[in-house]
């Protein structure tokens with residue numbers, strides 16, 4: 001059921017209950033009014049009749065006097081006067097006023113009062129002329145009450161209908177913007193451009209519109225960010241593949257070629273009977289194979305560094321460092337990492353922070369020295385990567401996703417991350433803090449037994 005129908009139904013219910021209640025009160029007051037009117041009429045009528053007969057002059061003909069008295073009550077709204085002879089037969093009867101209003105039978109039935117009859121005591125001068133009787137007739141009063149009630153209920157009904165009509169119209173107007181809001185919500189997921197709602201209209205709705213627009217704004221920003229992240233991941237993968245292909249081509253290719261050449265020369269030596277040259281050729285082939293083995297091992301190490309579970313944090317970081325050392329032999333890399341595990345998730349996070357910080361230092365900083373330090377303290381783990389490169393000074397520096405990604409990872413553990421300029425010299429310091437939850441602390445405590453002192457690797 002729509003909000004509009006629910007509200008209208010509630011108002012109709014309240015109106016009906018009010019009308020019923022009003023009708024009940026009107027009924028009780030009408031009933032007592034008719035009763036009081038009849039009582040008053042009979043009291044007044046009796047007094048009038050008694051006074052009239054008491055004042056009768058001796059000279060006036062008593063029977064004429066009674067005729068006149070009956071005629072006095074002609075046109076009365078509530079009483080009928082009757083002159084009866086001693087045998088109970090009607091000699092004269094007044095004609096009460098007729099209301100001329102049509103009152104429904106059912107209403108007359110529920111309001112009608114039992115007829116009351118009063119016999120007026122006649123003085124002795126009227127002896128032998130019979131009796132004078134007054135009777136109530138509530139029809140005129142009922143007509144009047146019906147009229148009043150009808151008018152009151154008609155006005156109430158009109159009022160209720162008007163109020164209902166107004167509420168219906170106003171609700172329609174007030175709720176129409178909600179349709180617009182619902183439509184905009186639908187569009188968020190359907191169309192490419194995030195919709196915006198003009199912030200106009202009633203103050204309450206303007207607040208909702210503003211909230212919607214802010215939400216839409218944030219959503220579209222997040223979408224853009226997501227898209228760029230996906231693109232970046234694809235680029236990184238592409239770069240990694242290209243790196244691997246280049247390595248295979250540049251490092252393995254020449255050795256394979258030299259093995260091929262040496263193998264051919266051995267065949268030639270056999271053919272030509274130069275058996276003395278064969279051992280030196282075999283030695284060169286073995287040297288080439290040794291080179292290739294070392295290089296394949298290094299490549300595998302790089303490929304496997306992501307799968308930390310297999311090799312452990314220290315080895316994974318070692319692999320990472322070897323990769324950079326081989327690429328930049330002139331740069332000095334210092335590493336200090338405790339030989340333990342902090343749990344798979346934390347190990348992954350530590351590794352990713354170091355990986356991205358090293359990437360940044362080498363890609364953007366061109367440093368002579370890079371220091372990586374992981375310190376396990378009672379409250380948590382601190383990770384620091386320090387370089388002495390150009391620092392964060394380039395005017396072309398654009399915010400990337402590497403730092404944002406690190407921040408998100410760290411925030412997942414309620415930790416903090418800071419990327420700042422070095423105060424002692426040029427270069428950047430990345431420091432992250434990961435507070436240790438009780439469970440992780442427990443896990444690391446168990447591993448404490450295996451823990452060795454921090455190892456320091458250095459290569460100039």
Ligand SMILES: Nc1ncnc2c1ncn2[C@@H]1O[C@H](COP(=O)(O)OP(=O)(O)O)[C@@H](O)[C@H]1O
Pocket residue numbers: 360361362364365387389390391392393394396397398399400401402403404427428
């Ligand atoms: N160690 C660093 N030395 C110099 N500049 C840095 C360093 N780390 C980050 N930056 C600067 O901060 C920017 C943002 O880094 P990041 O969020 O990782 O994005 P990306 O590496 O994809 O550019 C980099 O483009 C770079 O200009």
Ligand SMILES: [Mg+2]
Pocket residue numbers: 356359360400401402403
């Ligand atoms: Mg980066």
